[in-house]
Amino acid sequence: MLLRRILSRSIVSTLLLLTGCATESIAPNPTEEIFLGLPMGVPIELGHSIRTNLLSTMESAPVGTPMTFFLTENQESLGSITIPAGSPAYRKRLIKEQLTKVFERLDPELSGGSKEIDLISIPATIRKFRKSKLKPRVILIGSPLIKDREQGLSLSATQMPCEGSVTNPETSYGKMETFPEDTTISWLTTRADYGNGPNHRAQVEHFLRYLIQEKQAQFLRISSDAEAVFNNPQSQWDDSVTPLDECTGLKKVDQDQAKTVLFDEDGETEIVEIKPDLTIKVRQPELEFLEESSGRVLFLPDTSASVAFDAQGNSQPEVFEKIKADVCQKIDQMPFEEFAICGFGGQEDLSPRLSKYPSSIISNLHWAQATRENRDQAIEFVKELKAGGGTPTLAALQEAVSLNGPMTCLLYSDGIPTLGEGGQGAVLKLGQTLTVQKIKVHCVGVGGLSVHNEDFDWSGGEFLTRLAQSTSGEYFALE
Numbered sequence: 001m002l003l004r005r006i007l008s009r010s011i012v013s014t015l016l017l018l019t020g021c022a023t024e025s026i027a028p029n030p031t032e033e034i035f036l037g038l039p040m041g042v043p044i045e046l047g048h049s050i051r052t053n054l055l056s057t058m059e060s061a062p063v064g065t066p067m068t069f070f071l072t073e074n075q076e077s078l079g080s081i082t083i084p085a086g087s088p089a090y091r092k093r094l095i096k097e098q099l100t101k102v103f104e105r106l107d108p109e110l111s112g113g114s115k116e117i118d119l120i121s122i123p124a125t126i127r128k129f130r131k132s133k134l135k136p137r138v139i140l141i142g143s144p145l146i147k148d149r150e151q152g153l154s155l156s157a158t159q160m161p162c163e164g165s166v167t168n169p170e171t172s173y174g175k176m177e178t179f180p181e182d183t184t185i186s187w188l189t190t191r192a193d194y195g196n197g198p199n200h201r202a203q204v205e206h207f208l209r210y211l212i213q214e215k216q217a218q219f220l221r222i223s224s225d226a227e228a229v230f231n232n233p234q235s236q237w238d239d240s241v242t243p244l245d246e247c248t249g250l251k252k253v254d255q256d257q258a259k260t261v262l263f264d265e266d267g268e269t270e271i272v273e274i275k276p277d278l279t280i281k282v283r284q285p286e287l288e289f290l291e292e293s294s295g296r297v298l299f300l301p302d303t304s305a306s307v308a309f310d311a312q313g314n315s316q317p318e319v320f321e322k323i324k325a326d327v328c329q330k331i332d333q334m335p336f337e338e339f340a341i342c343g344f345g346g347q348e349d350l351s352p353r354l355s356k357y358p359s360s361i362i363s364n365l366h367w368a369q370a371t372r373e374n375r376d377q378a379i380e381f382v383k384e385l386k387a388g389g390g391t392p393t394l395a396a397l398q399e400a401v402s403l404n405g406p407m408t409c410l411l412y413s414d415g416i417p418t419l420g421e422g423g424q425g426a427v428l429k430l431g432q433t434l435t436v437q438k439i440k441v442h443c444v445g446v447g448g449l450s451v452h453n454e455d456f457d458w459s460g461g462e463f464l465t466r467l468a469q470s471t472s473g474e475y476f477a478l479e
Helices: 002-019 044-060 088-104 119-129 198-214 226-231 318-333 372-383 393-403 423-436 458-470
Strands: 032-038 066-071 077-082 116-118 135-141 143-145 159-161 184-188 218-223 250-253 258-263 270-275 278-282 296-301 338-346 352-357 407-413 439-445 475-477
Touching: 032 119, 044 088, 044 226, 066 119, 077 088, 116 119, 119 135, 119 198, 184 226, 198 218, 218 226, 296 318, 296 393, 318 338, 318 372, 318 407, 338 372, 338 393, 352 372, 352 393, 393 407, 393 423, 393 439, 407 458, 423 439, 423 458, 439 458, 458 475
Parallel strands: 032 066, 032 135, 116 143, 135 184, 184 218, 296 338, 296 407, 407 439, 439 475
Antiparallel strands: 066 077, 159 250, 250 258, 258 270, 270 278, 338 352
């Protein structure tokens, strides 16, 4: 009788083990619900790594842990699973079967398809698929997609929305839902070198950290290392994140420097921050900003080919005409006592071509009295200016030095100097001499430096801003 009981128990135990209904110890209760956002396609090598680490995560998850798989590009469900009880072998077999069904709905080779993730829709997706009150653990796979549809601003190699758009109720990110309480997010990128260089990646990372924090979730990490994303529950950052700015416009970013476009308190003056020590204020050179220029004013309009022709040599006179129109307006209305004009372009032999008013047998530039007759003559002189050649900015400013200060210069240009020895460095060095002679240079950007130009010429803007600042002047831009 005793032998029969022993044999019976042995047979039952064997059957339980074979069917996976027996375990050596009681599994802990689940503490989290896992959501995995998959792209339609990822590189094959990364796809294998995802499967391996995902399988490990599922095998180690407590019995009863709910998991949901969804497509990140359209939030479509790919299936769900509750981690089963049973022996390790039994659990592994069931989990593999479920994973196979999920991945069968993706590209068979895990290549092609969208790999971008728009975080805006993720909170609603989590709520839609949530099956419990456990803490949501979200794992996203793909490249960051940052796009503010309300303002038409999007992430590219050179731009992204500012942090201020996260809390502004008029933007897409301001309208974005918060995450469920206690949500954690880990992000697996499909490439280690996403973005345009390390600084650009750092800016994207900062924006995502700030956005996720403001939407009441904890951002654990963003990495191309699948093992770290799936298996390391600790945050990769030691500090909390704070916004870099409060603007709701575009942040300009490239490999070397962060550039931000925002608006002044008046809502009209656009500011472009290029480096921590440099700010470009992009605004019109209105007369009210130049009222202190009541003594002597020297006009230096750029007459190089680039202000009147495109790279193929086709005429595009709009920029040059705007320069001439603004110079004429200032000559007509500014309250100066004496003035002069020196247009600067280039000759065919690559020498500077300087067009001077008043013109005389004297080779050096000199002053004209601000009589009505002289103003009218000067306006006609400006209207007849021709464009061509390179940009000899240094030669134009040397004419200012020859006049001796104090004076105010209005230098109009579409970018950096292209004629003259020493380039930008020589011009900026001359700024020291200009300052000693009390010559203030206001720089007016045109063309690629205009107020509303989406492809703002950052190098030209930086050069003209530094030139103006070196003489206590300001940078302006024409519309």
